[in-house]
Amino acid sequence: MTARPRRREPQLLAFPVYRGVTPLDLVGPLTVLRNLTGTAYRTVVVGARTDPLPTDTALQVVPTATFADVPAPFALIVPGSGPATQAAMADEALVGYVRSAAATARLVGATGNGALILAAAGLLTGRRAAAHWAHAEQLEESGVTWARERWVEDGRFLTAAGGAAGIDAMLALLARLKSRSAAQLAQLFMEYDPEPPFGPLGPDRGDPELAALLRQPGRRTTHTDHPADRR
Amino acid sequence: MTARPRRREPQLLAFPVYRGVTPLDLVGPLTVLRNLTGTAYRTVVVGARTDPLPTDTALQVVPTATFADVPAPFALIVPGSGPATQAAMADEALVGYVRSAAATARLVGATGNGALILAAAGLLTGRRAAAHWAHAEQLEESGVTWARERWVEDGRFLTAAGGAAGIDAMLALLARLKSRSAAQLAQLFMEYDPEPPFGPLGPDRGDPELAALLRQPGRRTTHTDHPADRR
Numbered sequence: 001m002t003a004r005p006r007r008r009e010p011q012l013l014a015f016p017v018y019r020g021v022t023p024l025d026l027v028g029p030l031t032v033l034r035n036l037t038g039t040a041y042r043t044v045v046v047g048a049r050t051d052p053l054p055t056d057t058a059l060q061v062v063p064t065a066t067f068a069d070v071p072a073p074f075a076l077i078v079p080g081s082g083p084a085t086q087a088a089m090a091d092e093a094l095v096g097y098v099r100s101a102a103a104t105a106r107l108v109g110a111t112g113n114g115a116l117i118l119a120a121a122g123l124l125t126g127r128r129a130a131a132h133w134a135h136a137e138q139l140e141e142s143g144v145t146w147a148r149e150r151w152v153e154d155g156r157f158l159t160a161a162g163g164a165a166g167i168d169a170m171l172a173l174l175a176r177l178k179s180r181s182a183a184q185l186a187q188l189f190m191e192y193d194p195e196p197p198f199g200p201l202g203p204d205r206g207d208p209e210l211a212a213l214l215r216q217p218g219r220r221t222t223h224t225d226h227p228a229d230r231r
Numbered sequence: 232m233t234a235r236p237r238r239r240e241p242q243l244l245a246f247p248v249y250r251g252v253t254p255l256d257l258v259g260p261l262t263v264l265r266n267l268t269g270t271a272y273r274t275v276v277v278g279a280r281t282d283p284l285p286t287d288t289a290l291q292v293v294p295t296a297t298f299a300d301v302p303a304p305f306a307l308i309v310p311g312s313g314p315a316t317q318a319a320m321a322d323e324a325l326v327g328y329v330r331s332a333a334a335t336a337r338l339v340g341a342t343g344n345g346a347l348i349l350a351a352a353g354l355l356t357g358r359r360a361a362a363h364w365a366h367a368e369q370l371e372e373s374g375v376t377w378a379r380e381r382w383v384e385d386g387r388f389l390t391a392a393g394g395a396a397g398i399d400a401m402l403a404l405l406a407r408l409k410s411r412s413a414a415q416l417a418q419l420f421m422e423y424d425p426e427p428p429f430g431p432l433g434p435d436r437g438d439p440e441l442a443a444l445l446r447q448p449g450r451r452t453t454h455t456d457h458p459a460d461r462r
């Protein structure tokens with residue numbers, strides 16, 4: 001058993017990262033949770049080592065602490081990726097950390113398809129979880145009920161769908177850990193008030209052919225493998 | 232004069248970064264532009280050096296190339312920050328790079344308050360530009376007309392407002408550089424279809440007191456200095 005931090009010590013919300021992580025799944029939440037300033041809560045990005053890691057964009061990211069530095073965070077929130085999630089699910093250092101940190105964490109979360117990594121650690125069996133819609137089937141195959149929602153809570157598990165959905169989930173979390181007005185200020189400050197040039201699109205709204213194309217068997221793990229990207 | 236890349240060589244969209252950069256201003260655009268796969272265009276994150284840089288969140292980022300490596304990109308797109316933008320505007324290596332790369336770039340852009348850095352390089356005088364609403368006054372003081380829009384084009388200058396607005400602007404750019412369906416797929420894949428728990432908020436909609444609080448003199452450059460964050 002690891003001792004809980006005493007009152008007044010920082011309560012850490014740890015975001016474990018790995019090779020190929022999707023930075024939006026990480027950065028949206030971190031941006032919202034900047035507004036925890038003035039509370040006992042603080043975010044930290046953890047990795048097996050503090051070396052630069054490639055992401056699935058042109059950016060590299062660097063954890064500021066190791067898994068060993070943050071053995072018992074208040075919250076553990078796992079960002080997703082595209083194809084790299086499959087390797088992450090088999091990464092013993094990562095999955096072992098997720099399992100042990102989750103054992104004492106008050107809140108266990110995931111964004112994007114990070115729920116697959118929680119499932120690989122055996123944490124979601126029999127639970128409802130949100131995840132990127134393109135990974136719903138794979139999540140269900142691991143004994144989890146996929147929730148067709150932007151984010152969902154089941155006990156101490158808070159899981160979000162892909163990309164921007166992590167922002168929605170973290171706004172709700174910020175409201176709980178600090179205040180509703182703090183969440184509103186965060187939302188306002190990050191101009192989370194979209195005007196996408198081709199209108200709103202979701203797997204269940206907009207052009208259904210677009211979503212269907214992305215869900216072709218064998219292609220569900222990455223949009224960059226999509227035939228439309230090869231033109 | 233630097234030679235233009237010949238046809239078939241990658242056409243680079245360079246994102247210069249600096250200490251304290253706001254990662255959402257960078258990661259939103261990079262995520263959209265992943266879908267340039269299959270075209271001659273490619274994103275690259277450049278810095279004075281390829282050392283890790285702190286951001287205004289718990290994340291550190293690492294440029295994968297130096298300014299010297301990418302002297303004449305096809306496009307230059309400058310992400311913003313909070314208070315760190317003021318230091319960036321006085322950073323000669325950064326501003327010098329922005330000025331020289333912009334001289335030959337076909338497209339010069341900014342997200343967040345990155346327009347202030349373009350203005351510091353003397354590039355926006357007399358032009359209309361978008362920028363994070365909290366920095367509108369400062370932008371106007373440098374001889375630029377602030378556009379109250381998510382993003383705006385003026386000649387070869389494409390500027391976006393803060394945070395998520397960079398996503399809107401890059402969806403429009405992706406449609407132009409590749410196709411409208413590529414932009415729709417990117418939007419769908421990143422689940423850019425918000426359901427913020429407290430409804431939509433913008434500087435001109437939602438609770439006007441919230442926006443007014445953030446615009447208090449001397450506080451406009453950072454939300455973390457906001458009194459509501461000190462509770």
